[in-house]
Amino acid sequence: MAHAHDSSSERPAILDKVRPAELPRSPLILNNRGFHWITDKVCGIVEEETPLWWKIMFGVALFVASFTFIGLGYLVATGTGTWGLRSPVGWGWAIVNFVFWVGIGHAGTLISAILCLLRQKWRTSINRAAEAMTIFAVCCAGLFPLFHVGRVWFGWWLLPLPNQNGIWPQFRSPLEWDVFAVSTYFTVSTLFWYMGMIPDLGTIRDRATTWWRKAFYSVLAMGWRGGNRQWSNFEMAYLLLAGLSTPLVLSVHTIVSFDFAVSNVPGWHTTIFPPYFVAGAIFSGFAMVLTLMLPLRAIYRLHDVINQYHIDNMCKIILATGTMVGYAYATEFFIAAYSGNSFEKFAFVNRAFGQYAWAYWIMVSCNVITPQLFWFKKVRENHSLVWIICLFVNVGMWFERFVITITSLANDYLPSSWGYYSPTIVDIFTFFGTFGFFSVLFLLFVRFLPLLPMAEVKMVAPQADPHAH
Amino acid sequence: MNERNERIHGVACTFRKVSDVFHAAEKVRDAGWKNWDVHTPFPIHGMDQAMGLPRSPVPRLTLLGGVTGFITGCLLTWYMNSYDYPLIVGGKPYWSVIFPFPVLYECTILFAAFGTFFGQFIFNRLPRHNHPLFELPNFARVSDDTFMIVLEARDPQFHLDESRNFLQSLGGQEITVIRD
Numbered sequence: 001m002a003h004a005h006d007s008s009s010e011r012p013a014i015l016d017k018v019r020p021a022e023l024p025r026s027p028l029i030l031n032n033r034g035f036h037w038i039t040d041k042v043c044g045i046v047e048e049e050t051p052l053w054w055k056i057m058f059g060v061a062l063f064v065a066s067f068t069f070i071g072l073g074y075l076v077a078t079g080t081g082t083w084g085l086r087s088p089v090g091w092g093w094a095i096v097n098f099v100f101w102v103g104i105g106h107a108g109t110l111i112s113a114i115l116c117l118l119r120q121k122w123r124t125s126i127n128r129a130a131e132a133m134t135i136f137a138v139c140c141a142g143l144f145p146l147f148h149v150g151r152v153w154f155g156w157w158l159l160p161l162p163n164q165n166g167i168w169p170q171f172r173s174p175l176e177w178d179v180f181a182v183s184t185y186f187t188v189s190t191l192f193w194y195m196g197m198i199p200d201l202g203t204i205r206d207r208a209t210t211w212w213r214k215a216f217y218s219v220l221a222m223g224w225r226g227g228n229r230q231w232s233n234f235e236m237a238y239l240l241l242a243g244l245s246t247p248l249v250l251s252v253h254t255i256v257s258f259d260f261a262v263s264n265v266p267g268w269h270t271t272i273f274p275p276y277f278v279a280g281a282i283f284s285g286f287a288m289v290l291t292l293m294l295p296l297r298a299i300y301r302l303h304d305v306i307n308q309y310h311i312d313n314m315c316k317i318i319l320a321t322g323t324m325v326g327y328a329y330a331t332e333f334f335i336a337a338y339s340g341n342s343f344e345k346f347a348f349v350n351r352a353f354g355q356y357a358w359a360y361w362i363m364v365s366c367n368v369i370t371p372q373l374f375w376f377k378k379v380r381e382n383h384s385l386v387w388i389i390c391l392f393v394n395v396g397m398w399f400e401r402f403v404i405t406i407t408s409l410a411n412d413y414l415p416s417s418w419g420y421y422s423p424t425i426v427d428i429f430t431f432f433g434t435f436g437f438f439s440v441l442f443l444l445f446v447r448f449l450p451l452l453p454m455a456e457v458k459m460v461a462p463q464a465d466p467h468a469h
Numbered sequence: 470m471n472e473r474n475e476r477i478h479g480v481a482c483t484f485r486k487v488s489d490v491f492h493a494a495e496k497v498r499d500a501g502w503k504n505w506d507v508h509t510p511f512p513i514h515g516m517d518q519a520m521g522l523p524r525s526p527v528p529r530l531t532l533l534g535g536v537t538g539f540i541t542g543c544l545l546t547w548y549m550n551s552y553d554y555p556l557i558v559g560g561k562p563y564w565s566v567i568f569p570f571p572v573l574y575e576c577t578i579l580f581a582a583f584g585t586f587f588g589q590f591i592f593n594r595l596p597r598h599n600h601p602l603f604e605l606p607n608f609a610r611v612s613d614d615t616f617m618i619v620l621e622a623r624d625p626q627f628h629l630d631e632s633r634n635f636l637q638s639l640g641g642q643e644i645t646v647i648r649d
Contacts, residue, residue, distance in 0.1 A: 034614065035510060035511075035613065035614035036613055036614040039510075039612075039613045039614065160545055160549060162549075162553075162554075166553075166554060167554055168549035168550065168553065168554055169549065170550065170556055170558070171546045171549070171550050171568065171569040171572055172550075172558050172568050172569075174571075176572070177571035177572060177575075180571065180572045180575040180576070181571065181575050184575040184576075184578055184579040187579060187582070188578065188579065188582040191582055191583075191586045192582075195586055195589060199510075199511070199612070202612050203510070203612040203613060205612075206608070206609035206610075206611075206612045206613070207609065207613070218598055222590070222595045222596035223595055223596045223597040223598045223599075223600060224595065224612075225508060225600060225602055225603075225611075226508045226509055226510060226611055226612055227506035227507065227508050227619075228494075228506060228507040228508070228509060228512070228513070228516050228517070228520055228522070229506050229520075229522065229593075230593045230595075231509065231512040231516070232512075232517050232522050232525045233525045233526075233527050233588075233589050233592045233593050234512070234589055234593065235512050235525075236524075236525035236527040236528065236589075237525075237527045237585045237586065237588060237589035240527065240528060240531050240581075240585045241582060241585050241586070244531075244578050244581050244582050244585065245582075247574075247578065248575075248578050251571070251574060251575070251578075255571050258571070454510075454511075455510060455511040455512070456511070458510060458511040459511045459512060459514075463486075463487060464487055464511060464513065464514075465487065465514065466487050466488050466491035466492075466513055466514065466515060466516070466519075467488065468487070468488060
């Protein structure tokens with residue numbers, strides 16, 4: 001760096017004697033790949049003939065997605081009684097699945113927004129796919145509350161519109177806050193994702209050989225020309241959207257946790273919920289990013305741009321947030337004991353040793369114990385093992401929401417009204433199908449849109465530094 | 470400008486290395502050019518200073534959007550729960566800034582994001598699909614690994630032959646004339 005040496009004459013002489021060690025930074029792009037290699041690699045994914053694995057996976061995903069539509073169709077035709085909801089458990093899998101999918105989305109925004117503000121350059125290789133994951137996860141999440149309203153054709157009552165009696169939504173309800181939080185989250189994430197993609201869509205447009213491809217990507221690229229006057233506005237807008245998404249991502253899961261915390265149910269009515277939910281969301285989201293990116297990295301041979309350093313970082317974030325989640329579990333118990341509130345005490349003893357103890361211990365082993373393996377470098381370097389641990393985390397985080405939602409409702413104040421909740425086949429179909437729905441959207445993204453942000457990856461390459469020798 | 474120049478959009482030259490285009494841009498800036506641009510496949514760190522560009526005006530629309538969003542949220546919740554159909558909940562005031570705060574917060578972020586997103590398009594004069602640059606055969610590589618400086622004909626300093634020579638002196642390759 002030329003500029004650093006210019007000011008050295010004014011530094012105290014002692015600094016030259018005790019010259020600090022040059023700390024080696026892990027390279028973000030291995031094998032000294034050039035700009036053209038990056039373009040070829042990423043555009044190649046979109047330009048190649050549709051691979052066989054994609055066709056097979058797409059067929060499987062469509063088949064699995066049909067389960068959601070069968071489940072929802074049956075529900076609408078028959079009524080919400082076909083779900084396992086009955087007194088005292090009025091919030092079942094629908095809410096569990098909603099919180100699960102919304103939580104998955106949070107890693108995408110964390111990577112694209114918070115890590116951007118923190119100047120974590122390693123985010124560039126994974127942010128596009130993680131943002132896509134966010135948007136598709138929110139699509140899956142949105143299905144559940146929409147159908148949970150019962151008569152889905154009245155879903156528009158959630159929007160700030162008067163119903164036929166001239167009554168408006170009631171803004172004191174956290175459920176109404178949630179409508180605003182999740183719809184804003186979806187909209188802003190989509191804007192951010194699309195805007196970041198425009199220069200890359202321009203690259204695909206410029207390489208297009210067939211007229212339909214040229215037309216399709218031209219429309220999407222909005223006539224991007226890559227002039228620095230455009231980049232200047234683009235970069236500013238990108239930074240601002242990152243700045244806006246950061247409080248947004250923290251607020252969304254905070255408001256989701258308010259759905260629980262604002263109520264008076266033991267085990268829900270706690271102030272720890274917002275930070276605890278946000279940590280859990282990031283935890284599960286990173287697990288999902290690795291679950292998706294490790295196979296894609298292997299299929300498309302992206303080892304030079306998504307290298308061990310990236311995987312290490314993600315594993316460490318999972319380790320950190322998993323530990324935070326474990327700490328939150330412990331704090332909940334401590335506060336329950338310390339509160340002197342017998343209902344609160346009971347709620348937590350009941351979680352760990354009551355009728356849903358099996359779910360609680362699945363949650364603890366998956367969320368608190370398995371990620372501790374990421375302390376070991378050997379584990380982080382074994383990618384099959386990383387992938388399996390991430391699956392455990394996904395399962396564990398689903399169970400966390402199950403434990404929170406169900407245990408508190410099934411055993412609340414009055415023992416005479418306790419019950420045991422089980423899902424029905426309709427619940428299971430609907431949830432199982434959302435994995436297909438998610439995969440359909442994600443596979444379409446992989447096939448037709450730039451999987452990696454080419455411009456941003458080029459930007460962190462060593463040869464992109466104008467002062468490099 | 471003579472008549473011949475009317476059909477000309479400008480002249481362009483390409484560079485292969487980031488440091489070359491960076492230093493060339495500094496020289497164009499120092500020569501006092503106003504209507505010119507550096508086309509790059511990715512934003513080059515420090516290029517705004519090298520080109521002498523002012524700070525991007527996008528944040529103004531972000532602020533405008535944010536303020537509009539907050540006021541919209543206030544009006545929305547006040548009109549619906551306090552004016553048009555007053556709701557009595559727990560004997561509390563019909564409206565305060567506290568209870569719908571999450572709604573106001575989300576509206577602020579939503580409108581600020583719209584301001585930013587559309588601000589980027591407005592200040593970049595996009596979408597525009599018919600730009601003369603797209604007719605250049607080597608422009609396609611600018612979104613890949615090539616860098617291009619374009620001097621536009623509407624700049625008062627523009628003169629076809631002199632501008633061409635100027636680009637040559639900067640070390641540019643493939644000097645081409647862009648026709649409108």
